Amino acid sequence: MITLYDLSGKNDLRFSPYCWRVKYLLNFRKIAYKTSPICFTERLGSSFFGDAKLPTIIDDGIKVSDSFNIAEHIEYKYIDIDHRMFNTETKSSLCFINQWSDHFLNTAILERVAYDIISVLDDRDIEYFTESRSIRFGMHPKDFQDYNTKKPENNFNKCCNFLDKILQKQSYLLGENITYAEMIVLGSLTWGEKVSKNTEIKEEFEKLSTWKSELAKLLNS
Ligand SMILES: N[C@@H](CCC(=O)N[C@@H](CS)C(=O)NCC(=O)O)C(=O)O
Known part of the structure; x- marks a missing residue:
């Protein structure tokens, strides 16, 4: 299952525009995923992220960052060629x-x-x-x-x-x-x-x- 590292604020408020873009696509496509909340400074201190910002996903062990790249990855991996939004x-x-x-x-x-x-x-x-x-x-x-x-x-x-x-x-x-x-x-x-x-x-x-x-x-x- 896809894990999406999702920027979180006080009371677990999820507010990143880029993370929402990816969650909306996953919901639209009815693809199962879980989110892992993370705040700005947790990302900064983590070697897992390096320069990668949020959203970052892990999908079958593959790490993808940047909402546009993630959207393209999702469409290519999960949607058949005739119905893909990215062509x-x-x-x-x-x-x-x-x-x-x-x-x-x-x-x-x-x-x-x-x-x-x-x-x-x-x-x-x-x-x-x-x-x-x-x-x-x-x-x-x-x-x-x-x-x-x-x-x-x-x-x-x-x-x-x-x-x-x-x-x-x-x-x-x-x-x-x-x-x-x-x-x-x-x-x-x-x-x-x-x-x-x-x-x-x-x-x-x-x-x-x-x-x-x-x-x-x-x-x-
Ligand atoms: N072009 C990137 C932008 C990602 C981005 O800027 N994410 C913000 C959160 S909304 C971030 O991780 N910022 C890290 C920081 O400011 O330290 C995308 O589309 O995903």
Whole structure:
């Protein structure tokens, strides 16, 4: 059975966007797996992980890291060629959505939740997270979140608008079928929702809200 090393916070809250992408895919494919909770600093101190981040999986003794690589591994190993979501045609579109989500959507979410995350972290991670992110942002996460939530430009709403516009034209992000693109974007939105109240989707993004609630029902079981 697949073991997924899953970032965990206070009260075992699972909040990593990348881990959610993989869990949503495994749920969608009805593939059995177990999760092994691990916090940031446990990963840092472990020779098993080395440079590997979370999620990392072990599948029949094979270690795979990076959500996109893991998704590709799952599709190739468990899904027959005619039903795979990763083929030569679709892989580049999925790669595009993955890059867009990591660079634009995740950044827009981070702007609104960077400080709120601290309150859901495992106690052992607070110092590490605050220090490492202060270096990354060039300021304390509180100042980073305050600055970004107060500026007139709301990048999260811009991303929602972009996604909503796509969903006004088609049922899913890449057309009329569910693909790994849904898991990528839903994983990011789940992260925001788990750690803060600052990434609620506005009512005007009706198609996106419906897409999200229907998929959340499907992919959480
Ligand atoms: N591109 C990677 C990103 C993975 C990643 O950044 N994971 C975070 C958790 S959400 C992590 O392990 N960070 C380690 C750290 O900040 O020390 C993927 O898609 O899996």
